[in-house]
Amino acid sequence: MTTAALGQWVRRFADLVAQHRDELTDLDSAIGDADHGSNMDRGMQAAVAALDENPPATSKALLSKVGMTLVSKVGGASGPLFGTLFLRVGGSLGEVAASTPQELAAALRAGLGGVVDRGKAGPGDKTMYDALAPAVDALDAALSDGADLSVALQNASQAAAAGRDATTPMQARKGRASYLGERSVGHQDPGATTVALLLEAAAGSSLGASGSGRRDT
Amino acid sequence: MTTAALGQWVRRFADLVAQHRDELTDLDSAIGDADHGSNMDRGMQAAVAALDENPPATSKALLSKVGMTLVSKVGGASGPLFGTLFLRVGGSLGEVAASTPQELAAALRAGLGGVVDRGKAGPGDKTMYDALAPAVDALDAALSDGADLSVALQNASQAAAAGRDATTPMQARKGRASYLGERSVGHQDPGATTVALLLEAAAGSSLGASGSGRRDT
Amino acid sequence: MKKLINDPDDVVVDALKGIEAAHPALKVDHEHRIVYRADAPHTDKVGIISGGGSGHEPLHGGFVGLGMLDAACAGEIFTSPVPDPILAATKLVDGGRGVLHVVKNYTGDVMNFEMAAELAAAETGGRIASVVTNDDVAVQDSTYTAGRRGVGVTVLLEKIAGAAAEQGRDLDAVADVARRVNANGRSMGVALTSCTVPAVGRPTFELGEGDMELGVGIHGEPGRERLPLAPAREIAAMLVEPVLADLPFRSGDAVIAFVNGLGGTPLIELYVLFHEVATILRGRRIDIARSLVGSFITSLDMAGASVTLVRADDELLSLWDAPVSTSALRWGI
Amino acid sequence: MKKLINDPDDVVVDALKGIEAAHPALKVDHEHRIVYRADAPHTDKVGIISGGGSGHEPLHGGFVGLGMLDAACAGEIFTSPVPDPILAATKLVDGGRGVLHVVKNYTGDVMNFEMAAELAAAETGGRIASVVTNDDVAVQDSTYTAGRRGVGVTVLLEKIAGAAAEQGRDLDAVADVARRVNANGRSMGVALTSCTVPAVGRPTFELGEGDMELGVGIHGEPGRERLPLAPAREIAAMLVEPVLADLPFRSGDAVIAFVNGLGGTPLIELYVLFHEVATILRGRRIDIARSLVGSFITSLDMAGASVTLVRADDELLSLWDAPVSTSALRWGI
C-alpha cells in the first residue's frame, strides 16, 4: 500500500462527501445544527487543494496535511474528530512511502483511538464511533483470516455501513444530538454516515489493489 | 345659564365621546397614534365620576374639576388641551351659580385662548382649533344678532361641524399628524371631531333652555 | 403578539417593580411612576428630570443616577406622563438649585411638562428650565409646524447635561449645555419591522417581508419613505447623509457617533452598521471622537436602528467622559 | 430575513470591524478574528480568553477589557472557532503567568479549545488551564453524555474570574474561582421566536404564534417542551423552579440573579420578568445579593430570555463588585 494510494483514497472520500453533502446536512438538521455536510465538504475540498498544491512524499506527511486542514478549516465537532483521525492514522504509518495491510489496520485502530481520546464516545453513543469501530474490527478480523487487503477493506466498508444503520434506533449520548434525549431516536447519525463514506472510498480505491498480499519485510 | 346646566352639558359630552370612541380612535389611527377616542373617553368618564362623587356648587368649581381631571387622566396632547379649555372656561365664568349667555360666550373665547396658549395652533393647522374657533365666532355673532342662547348654540354647533369637515383637506402643521406632511391631507382631524361633539352636547343640553334670553343683572 | 409580560395593561407597572428590585441605587414612586435616585434631592447640584411615554427603555429610567438624571417619569406605553407625576418628580429632586426638564419634542410631552412646570413654579417657587430635543431629520423642521421629533440626541444630552449638573454649574449653565447638545445633534432611524403595542396586540404598521421604513419615529410613526430592504452599507448612507446635510456637519468636525438599536435588533447587527457609518464618516474626514453602540432609545420590539451624530467640542467631550453611574450607562465610577 | 447586514457570509467580519471602530481600548486581529485588549499581554496577571461561535453578542468580544477577558475568539455564527485562532489568542495574552480558557460545553468548542491548548503547550510551554461552563438545566446532566450546555453562567464567570486574575492570583487560583462559579450556577431559557441564521435565511425552528419553547439552547437547539405562551409570572416559575431544584439552592442562600435577553426581546420585558423572578426568590427566602438585567448572551434575533442564578459567598460577591471596563459590562472604573 503506497502513499499514492492513500492520496487516491482521500480524493475519493472528498468526492463522496461532495456527492452526499446535502444528505449529510439533512441528517444533521434532524438531530443537530444542519452543517455536517457543508462542514465536511468545505474541509475535504481544502484538503484536496492542499495536496494538489504541494504533493507530500510520505504517508505521514500526506495524512497530516489532510488532518491539519480539517482541524483548521472545519470547526465544530467534526473538524477535531476527523482531523484527529487522519493525524493519528498518518502518525501511525510514519514517514514512509509504503506500508503493509497490517500496518494500515493498526493505523486505522490508532485513528479510532484518537477519535475516542478527543470525543470520549463509546459504543452505542450514536456517533461516528459506531461506524468506525466495527470497520476497524472487521479489517483486523479479515486480515487475520488471511484475506487480502482488497477483500478486507470490502468487509470493513460493509461493517461501517452496518454500524451506520445501527445508529438509527440509538439515543444520542454525545454531541449536539444528545440534547434531544429520546427525540434523537429514529434518526441516522450524520458523522457515522460520513465514516461509512470514508470506508466506501477505501474499498473503492487502489489501496487494496496495489498493496494486496505484499509485505514490506 | 346655571351651574347645573353646565353639569348636564359635561355629562352629555361624556356620553357622546363614549358613543363615538371607536370612530375617534379610527380617525387618530389614520394620522396619529390611535388613542384619541380612548384618551377622551377615559378622561370624561373620570370627570363624570368626579362630579358624581362630590357635586361642585359653582361653575368654576365644576369646570375646574373637569379640566383638572382631564389634565391628570388623559396625558398626550388632548389632556392638556381639553383640560386647559375647561379650566379657562370655568375660570372665566367664576365662582357663580349662573351666568348670562354673553358670559358663556366670553368664557368659551377664553377657553379658545387657553388652547392657543397651550398648543400654539392657528387657523388651518388641522387641529381642534379649526372647529373651536368658528364655533366661538358663531356664538358671538348669533348673540350680537339678538338670538337667544339656544339658537346661538345651534349655530355654534353647526359652525363646529363645518370646521371639523374643513379639516379634511388640510395638511397638518401641529401635533402628531404633522409628521405625515402631505400624507395628512384627506383625513378628518380627530380633535376637531371631538370639539364638534362638545358643541353638539352644548346645543342639545339645557344650557340654552334654562338660560335663554335671561340676563343676571 | 409574543411578549414576556403579564396583563398588557400592567407592563409599565411591572417593569418599574423590576427596575426597583434590580437596582438598589434607585427608588420607585409607584403611584406616580417615577424612578429616582435613592439619594435625591441633592442640595449641591441642579436637579435634572426627564420622562415620556414608556416603551423606549432604557430611556429614561435607565439613565437615572450619578452624573445623569435625578428622576424619570414613566408614562403609559407611548403616552406622555400627565403633569402630576412630573410635578412630583420636580419637587422630589429640587435641592434648591432648580430643576431642568429634558423633554422630547412631541406635542403631548411638551404640553404636559409645560403644565407641570407652571404648577411647580406656582406651588414651590423653585426655578425650572426646560430643554426640548428635536433632532430627527426625517421630519421637516419649521417654526410653523410641530417641528422635528426628539430621538437619539436625548440620550447624549441627558449624559452631558448630567455631567454639567454634577460639576455644580447653575441652572442656566446646565440648560445652556443641554441646548448646545441639541443644537449640534441630528438623528435618523430605519425600521425593519413594526413594533407591537401590548394593549393593541398587533403591529402598529404593516411592512412587507422585503421592505423597510426609512425615517421611522420611535412610536412607529411613518417615516420619509418605504423602500426595499437594502444592505447595511446602503442603509448607513441613507441614515448618515441626511444627518450630515442637515446641520450641516463639515470635514474636520469631531463627533460623538451613536448607533442605536430599536429594541428587536441584536448587537451584532448594530456593530455591522457602526462599521458602515464609521466608513462613511472617515470618507468625509469627520472624526469619531467618541462612540456609543447599543439599544438605548428603543421602540418596544421594533427591529431597526438609528444613527445620531453630535458635533462635539472639547467641553462637550470632557462632559461626556465624566463619570456616570446609571443602570444603562456607566463609566468612570 | 430582515437584518442590518451586508452579505450574510460577512456578518462576523463586518461586526468585528465595527467593534474595532467603536472601541479604542480594543484591537482586532482580523485574520484570526480575535478581539483583544490593546494593552495585552500583561506580565502581572494570568491571561483569560474565551470564544465560541458568533451570534451571542456581546459575548465574548464585549467582555474583553480590564477585569474580565484579555481576548475573545469569534467563530462563524454558531460555529466554534478552530484551534489556530485560539492558539494565536493564547499566545497573544500570555504574559508569562499562564492562560485560562473559558469554554462553553459544546462538543465542538471543547474539542477545538482542547486541541489549541495541546498545540500551545507543545509550542510555547506556557501553562494553560481550562474551565468548561455547563449550567443549562434544560439538558439532563450525566457523565455518560455530552452533559449540560454552557449558557448564562459564562458571563458571570468571565467577570468573576477576570477580577481574580486582575488581583494577581495565579492560574490555579483563577481557575478554581472560575470552577466555583460554574459549580454554583444554573440557568434555563425560553424562546418566544426562533432565531434566523444569516447564511440560512429562514428561522431555525418553527414556533406557532401562540407557542413558546421552554429550555431552548442559545443556538436554537430544541428545549424541554413546547408550551402555549404564558404570562411572565408563569414563565418565571417555569424557568426559576428547575434552576432552584437542580443545584439545589436553599433558603438563606445569597445569589447573583441574571435575567438575560436572547437578542430580540426589549429591556422593558426583561424588567417585567426580573420582577417575577425576584418575587419567587423572595418567597423562597433567597437573597438577591446582586443582579444583572440585559441582553448579554444572545441567540441572534431570538425573542426570549434566560434566568441564571449563581450562589455567591462574600468572596465571589467582592470579585463581582471589583472594577471592570469592557464595552458591555463596566463599573468601578
Ligand SMILES: Nc1ncnc2c1ncn2[C@@H]1O[C@H](COP(=O)(O)OP(=O)(O)O)[C@@H](O)[C@H]1O
Ligand atoms: N463526542 C463525540 N465523539 C465522537 N463523535 C462525535 C462526538 N460528538 C459528535 N460526534 C460526531 O460529530 C457529528 C456532528 O458533526 P458536525 O455536525 O460537523 O459538528 P457540530 O455538531 O459541531 O455541528 C455527529 O453526527 C457525530 O457523529
Ligand SMILES: Nc1ncnc2c1ncn2[C@@H]1O[C@H](COP(=O)(O)OP(=O)(O)O)[C@@H](O)[C@H]1O
Ligand atoms: N398644538 C396643538 N394645538 C391644538 N390642538 C392640537 C395640537 N396638537 C394636537 N392637537 C389636537 O390633538 C388631537 C390628538 O389628540 P390625542 O390623539 O388624544 O393626543 P396624542 O396626539 O398625544 O396621541 C389632534 O387631532 C388635534 O386636534
Ligand SMILES: [Mg+2]
Ligand atoms: Mg452539526
Ligand SMILES: [Mg+2]
Ligand atoms: Mg455546527
Ligand SMILES: [Mg+2]
Ligand atoms: Mg393620539
Ligand SMILES: [Mg+2]
Ligand atoms: Mg397618544
